[in-house]
Amino acid sequence: MTVALLHVGTGRTVVTAQGLRRWALVLGVALLLAAIPVAINLWPVHAKALDRISFSSSQPYSGYVQSAGLLGLPALPNLTQVTAPLSGTTEMRTWYASPRSWRVDVLGEGTERDLYQTPEAQYSWDFGDNQLIRIEGDQPVRLPRAADLTPPELVRWLLSAAEGDKVTGLAAKRVAGVDAPGLRLTPASPDTTVAHVDIWADPRHGLPLQAEITAKGGTRPVFVTRFLEIHFAAPGAAVLTPPAPRAGIGYTVTEAPDILGVINRRRPVSLPSSLAGYPRRDAVRGLSAAGVYGTGLSSFVVTALPGRFGAAAFGQISTYGQDVPAPSGSQAALIATGLLNLLVVRDPGRTYLVAGPVAPTLLERVATALAEAQT
Amino acid sequence: MIRVELAKLFRRPRTYVIAGLLCALPLIVAIFLATTRIPPPPGQGGAFLSAVLSNGALYPAAAMALVLPVFLPVSVAVLAGDAVAGEASAGTLRYLLVRPVGRSRLLVAKLISLVVFVLFAISAVLVTSYLTGITLFGASTSSAGVALPPDVTSLSGVTISPAGLVLRLLGTVAYIVISMVGVAAIALFLSTVTDSALGAAMGALAVLVTSQVLVTLDAAQAIRPYLPTRYWLAWIDFFREPVLWRDIERGAGIQLVYLVVLLGAAWANFLTKDVAN
Numbered sequence: 264m265t266v267a268l269l270h271v272g273t274g275r276t277v278v279t280a281q282g283l284r285r286w287a288l289v290l291g292v293a294l295l296l297a298a299i300p301v302a303i304n305l306w307p308v309h310a311k312a313l314d315r316i317s318f319s320s321s322q323p324y325s326g327y328v329q330s331a332g333l334l335g336l337p338a339l340p341n342l343t344q345v346t347a348p349l350s351g352t353t354e355m356r357t358w359y360a361s362p363r364s365w366r367v368d369v370l371g372e373g374t375e376r377d378l379y380q381t382p383e384a385q386y387s388w389d390f391g392d393n394q395l396i397r398i399e400g401d402q403p404v405r406l407p408r409a410a411d412l413t414p415p416e417l418v419r420w421l422l423s424a425a426e427g428d429k430v431t432g433l434a435a436k437r438v439a440g441v442d443a444p445g446l447r448l449t450p451a452s453p454d455t456t457v458a459h460v461d462i463w464a465d466p467r468h469g470l471p472l473q474a475e476i477t478a479k480g481g482t483r484p485v486f487v488t489r490f491l492e493i494h495f496a497a498p499g500a501a502v503l504t505p506p507a508p509r510a511g512i513g514y515t516v517t518e519a520p521d522i523l524g525v526i527n528r529r530r531p532v533s534l535p536s537s538l539a540g541y542p543r544r545d546a547v548r549g550l551s552a553a554g555v556y557g558t559g560l561s562s563f564v565v566t567a568l569p570g571r572f573g574a575a576a577f578g579q580i581s582t583y584g585q586d587v588p589a590p591s592g593s594q595a596a597l598i599a600t601g602l603l604n605l606l607v608v609r610d611p612g613r614t615y616l617v618a619g620p621v622a623p624t625l626l627e628r629v630a631t632a633l634a635e636a637q638t
Numbered sequence: 639m640i641r642v643e644l645a646k647l648f649r650r651p652r653t654y655v656i657a658g659l660l661c662a663l664p665l666i667v668a669i670f671l672a673t674t675r676i677p678p679p680p681g682q683g684g685a686f687l688s689a690v691l692s693n694g695a696l697y698p699a700a701a702m703a704l705v706l707p708v709f710l711p712v713s714v715a716v717l718a719g720d721a722v723a724g725e726a727s728a729g730t731l732r733y734l735l736v737r738p739v740g741r742s743r744l745l746v747a748k749l750i751s752l753v754v755f756v757l758f759a760i761s762a763v764l765v766t767s768y769l770t771g772i773t774l775f776g777a778s779t780s781s782a783g784v785a786l787p788p789d790v791t792s793l794s795g796v797t798i799s800p801a802g803l804v805l806r807l808l809g810t811v812a813y814i815v816i817s818m819v820g821v822a823a824i825a826l827f828l829s830t831v832t833d834s835a836l837g838a839a840m841g842a843l844a845v846l847v848t849s850q851v852l853v854t855l856d857a858a859q860a861i862r863p864y865l866p867t868r869y870w871l872a873w874i875d876f877f878r879e880p881v882l883w884r885d886i887e888r889g890a891g892i893q894l895v896y897l898v899v900l901l902g903a904a905w906a907n908f909l910t911k912d913v914a915n
Contacts, residue, residue: 285906373685506795
């Protein structure tokens with residue numbers, strides 16, 4: 264304690280000087296540790312801009328995907344697995360060996376929903392429901408699901424839809440530790456809500472690593488999907504083998520795993536050959552429940568819903584959305600999210616659900632056309 | 639020094655009271671679940687709770703999910719907050735330091751005794767909840783007449799063998815201990831700042847509650863990876879197949895950072911602190 268009495272300079276003691284040195288050391292360590300993630304982010308990226316990204320579906324990979332949507336859709340009956348990935352953050356693990364052999368796990372806190380593609384069939388496992396489902400045969404129509412939102416799947420779909428759209432280069436970016444060159448896709452159609460789609464891909468394998476969709480009038484993307492981790496090795500066979508059915512877990516075999524598949528099998532409907540100036544695209548064999556109108560990023564899907572489910576969907580959409588003028592005898596409501604817009608048209612006979620990345624004004628014309636087609 | 643602290647830990651009745659309370663919560667939940675057999679809807683309520691009705695051997699994991707978010711950190715914060723400040727307010731810190739005891743060594747001894755407490759409490763919860771699980775939710779009896787736990791379903795649907803389950807539970811214990819060491823470091827630092835044990839514990843809890851709130855807030859996404867509670871539930875990933883190491887590694891890393899920085903701060907503050915009372 265005597266050292267504390269020896270004044271060094273102006274009022275500072277040896278003890279306080281020691282204390283200051285200790286605090287400086289602690290602060291230095293703290294700063295160093297805090298700087299690690301910043302340094303990783305700021306590490307300069309060297310990658311040539313690509314003129315063309317060859318997206319191949321033969322490249323095996325495994326990784327960890329995070330998708331984040333800001334669409335703010337309400338939970339619709341039987342459709343929560345569609346709306347949830349668009350309105351929140353979804354974490355996925357994915358293993359991909361070939362188009363006929365892959366697995367995507369949707370991770371939740373204390374739960375997991377897995378989808379396996381094997382050469383024979385698809386399997387879905389839901390830990391919460393303790394249920395294993397074998398999905399047999401082609402699915403001519405199905406609802407979008409989280410597995411469609413991994414960067415490779417989403418970009419494959421976007422590019423197949425984007426014929427004749429403008430493509431420009433983007434600055435390279437570090438995604439999951441890979442220096443990924445980027446490109447921007449700007450749709451030409453005036454009716455789409457999509458302003459542009461930004462894609463970053465691995466330069467060696469051409470695998471899309473990040474995709475961002477920005478809506479018209481928006482400054483930041485409303486939907487982002489990206490790899491947080493990526494490995495380009497082929498996954499092992501064990502990881503791609505679905506759990507075997509056994510006592511203690513539920514097991515069913517089905518050909519129609521979701522509501523759209525059920526509608527498709529039960530009630531064939533006739534939809535108009537064109538709506539609001541958009542022709543109906545050639546129907547897929549086996550598809551009768553839904554019609555796709557328009558092309559590329561300005562296309563929309565029309566489904567006729569059965570009575571009870573239609574009433575519930577209409578109730579939910581008209582609660583959260585706004586009413587749309589419709590010819591007398593029918594009602595229509597619209598939920599506009601900026602990117603994906605939902606329209607429901609109800610007349611005494613039938614309920615139609617229309618969804619797509621198209622402008623509300625176009626959907627209002629569709630509402631009138633659908634109501635008139637019915638009468 | 640460490641032996642003295644450990645002896646003190648196990649001599650005090652409060653250690654056993656806290657461990658008993660921690661064990662009681664899963665027991666109460668198990669009794670309600672076993673008598674009513676109403677599981678929480680999947681995806682809601684505690685993790686694994688809807689699965690334990692068919693899978694008694696998974697109950698230790700469900701019990702961890704019950705005690706981890708609130709009960710365990712509260713008890714760690716109270717004990718760690720009391721570690722230095724308690725001695726100071728009881729007037730014993732002075733005498734403790736008058737004995738030729740290095741202050742750094744005292745801090746490390748306090749931390750080690752906290753780690754031992756967490757290990758003790760978690761082991762108690764594991765053992766009691768395992769016994770609860772197989773008595774209340776059933777176990778299959780093998781041909782030899784020995785009660786064996788049934789094969790446990792992992793989150794990915796594949797079965798986990800009993801040996802695999804033991805390994806995963808050990809991993810869980812290790813991970814939770816590391817997570818609680820972060821809490822202990824926060825409370826221990828505050829305990830060297832104030833002489834009020836209650837104030838230190840409250841301060842640590844305030845940090846944890848703030849962190850828990852920010853973790854659920856999408857707007858705070860930018861700072862989420864740095865929050866002490868962000869990866870607390872990552873031990874659940876031990877029960878996926880294959881084990882998802884990503885969050886476990888990050889969680890252990892962030893706790894280590896908190897430990898280094900806050901233990902360093904406690905050390906810097908405590909070494910030159912005037913111990914007046």
